[in-house]
Amino acid sequence: MAEFAKERDWDQFHSPRNLLLALVGEVGELSEIFQWKGEVPSGLPDWKDEEKEHLGEELSDVLLYLVRLSDICGVDLGKAALRKLELNAIKYPVKLCKGSSKKPTQINVPDNNDGSSNGGVTAISNSDSKSRSDVSCAGMAVASALSTNRYIDFLLLCP
Numbered sequence: 001m002a003e004f005a006k007e008r009d010w011d012q013f014h015s016p017r018n019l020l021l022a023l024v025g026e027v028g029e030l031s032e033i034f035q036w037k038g039e040v041p042s043g044l045p046d047w048k049d050e051e052k053e054h055l056g057e058e059l060s061d062v063l064l065y066l067v068r069l070s071d072i073c074g075v076d077l078g079k080a081a082l083r084k085l086e087l088n089a090i091k092y093p094v095k096l097c098k099g100s101s102k103k104p105t106q107i108n109v110p111d112n113n114d115g116s117s118n119g120g121v122t123a124i125s126n127s128d129s130k131s132r133s134d135v136s137c138a139g140m141a142v143a144s145a146l147s148t149n150r151y152i153d154f155l156l157l158c159p
């Protein structure tokens, strides 16, 4: 993308804000493909080849503007995405979230005194979910250095 823009003297247009708007525009074009179709099955078995090709083009436009935006902002997207995957794994432990699309702060699992039956994972109660959520955001910043259980211990120690 950097070479593509340089050859065309387009660096002048590829500012962070312009690229973000271009990205959002392409997300709109991507959305248009699904607009009014209702839910469609995975793999899109009933779609024509041309429709899938068009979908691939719009997905690519989104990807290319995203990569370019990251680059222009000095963000190593590959590294950032891998770190985010690790953070996601910490935030959504399998033991707590398997089969549920709820946020950890919305899951209310009865606590065990010995913490054994749910593998030592203690769910966060609904009553204090807001404060826990705030704590959770702050905790995420240091979470990459912590294991899942240590992160949950950290959450429980916070007021």
Ligand SMILES: Nc1ccn([C@H]2C[C@H](O)[C@@H](COP(=O)(O)OP(=O)(O)OP(=O)(O)O)O2)c(=O)n1
Residues within 6 Å of the ligand: 010, 013, 029, 060, 061, 064, 065
């Ligand atoms: N100033 C620009 C213009 C285009 N592109 C690149 C990134 C996208 O991959 C693609 C977007 O091109 P268009 O704006 O022509 O968008 P479409 O390909 O979706 O065409 P249209 O909007 O006509 O449907 O070209 C770019 O990097 N910088």
